[in-house]
Amino acid sequence: MRTAQQKMRPAPQAEPSYGEATSPVSHRNRGGTLDACSFGYYEYRLRSMTALELNHALRALWPELNPEKTVDRIIAGNPDQVIEAVAVCWMPYSEALRQAVALGANTVVAHEPTFYDHWELRQEPQHARFHEAKEEKQKLIEELGITIMRCHDVWDILPEIGVPHEWGRFLGLGEPSKREKYYHVYSVEPAPAIEWTQRLASKTKSAGQATLQLYGDPQRVVTKIGIGTGCASAGETLFDMGADLAVAVDDISRSWIIGEYCNDTGNPLVVVSHGVSEACAMGSLAEKIRELLPGVTVNVIPQGAGYREITG
Numbered sequence: 001m002r003t004a005q006q007k008m009r010p011a012p013q014a015e016p017s018y019g020e021a022t023s024p025v026s027h028r029n030r031g032g033t034l035d036a037c038s039f040g041y042y043e044y045r046l047r048s049m050t051a052l053e054l055n056h057a058l059r060a061l062w063p064e065l066n067p068e069k070t071v072d073r074i075i076a077g078n079p080d081q082v083i084e085a086v087a088v089c090w091m092p093y094s095e096a097l098r099q100a101v102a103l104g105a106n107t108v109v110a111h112e113p114t115f116y117d118h119w120e121l122r123q124e125p126q127h128a129r130f131h132e133a134k135e136e137k138q139k140l141i142e143e144l145g146i147t148i149m150r151c152h153d154v155w156d157i158l159p160e161i162g163v164p165h166e167w168g169r170f171l172g173l174g175e176p177s178k179r180e181k182y183y184h185v186y187s188v189e190p191a192p193a194i195e196w197t198q199r200l201a202s203k204t205k206s207a208g209q210a211t212l213q214l215y216g217d218p219q220r221v222v223t224k225i226g227i228g229t230g231c232a233s234a235g236e237t238l239f240d241m242g243a244d245l246a247v248a249v250d251d252i253s254r255s256w257i258i259g260e261y262c263n264d265t266g267n268p269l270v271v272v273s274h275g276v277s278e279a280c281a282m283g284s285l286a287e288k289i290r291e292l293l294p295g296v297t298v299n300v301i302p303q304g305a306g307y308r309e310i311t312g
């Protein structure tokens with residue numbers, strides 16, 4: 001077990017720079033590797049990257065990000081720890097952190113919170129159980145010697161490779177015909193809502209969710225499917241954008257509000273697990289980190305539905 005004190009160096013005072021050439025030539029492969037690299041006649045000594053530097057590099061992908069308000073920051077561990085290997089996951093469950101270490105990672109990039117609250121229980125007190133569990137998890141993180149950062153706001157908004165794009169591709173919907181920030185609408189072959197729901201379920205099955213909840217009229221013909229990004233997937237917003245079938249996540253879809261509305265009006269609403277809708281975008285996040293950290297191992301911890309599906 002490594003300790004958090006190992007492999008550290010002071011945080012940079014200014015904007016991080018990720019490569020330090022020892023011969024006068026430019027190259028595209030600027031990034032942190034731990035050792036000197038040889039490219040033909042040219043020798044480079046590339047600086048290693050710390051967790052904080054990777055966090056800055058990921059944040060820089062979306063220049064409009066508000067640095068004061070974003071949750072994309074170092075959540076736990078040592079920001080100055082030099083990255084040895086990275087594990088990417090949707091939710092940093094304790095078990096996922098153990099898996100990360102088993103894969104050789106000392107740095108975890110997670111999309112969702114580590115400590116049971118969007119602001120990691122820093123801003124508003126919640127039930128004492130969550131605070132107790134946070135203390136226990138902090139001890140585990142220290143024992144494991146890992147640093148955890150969040151990449152949430154950037155990955156939810158980034159065009160082409162961010163969450164809604166990858167989610168649409170995962171569902172086999174192709175490219176969106178309409179897009180507004182976190183929301184996408186796709187033109188699809190006309191078919192009853194129940195048939196489209198079955199097609200979507202055949203995709204979500206691989207992420208641990210073989211059954212989907214369908215509200216509204218199952219025979220309503222669907223020509224446009226709307227999806228969102230995590231909790232930014234409100235059915236009413238997707239219907240406003242012209243979707244005639246909305247796919248929304250469980251953490252935002254209340255059966256007694258939008259469920260009742262859809263059953264009363266017939267508008268089809270499919271409810272999917274939050275994790276299924278976002279874990280599919282962790283592969284593209286890992287790919288981006290590989291670009292930023294050439295030579296460093298970056299693994300994805302496979303996740304999907306955050307629960308076990310039990311049938312009677």
Ligand SMILES: [Fe+2]
Pocket residue numbers: 111152155156163229230231278
């Ligand atoms: Fe998200």
Ligand SMILES: [Fe+2]
Pocket residue numbers: 112229230231274278
């Ligand atoms: Fe989310």
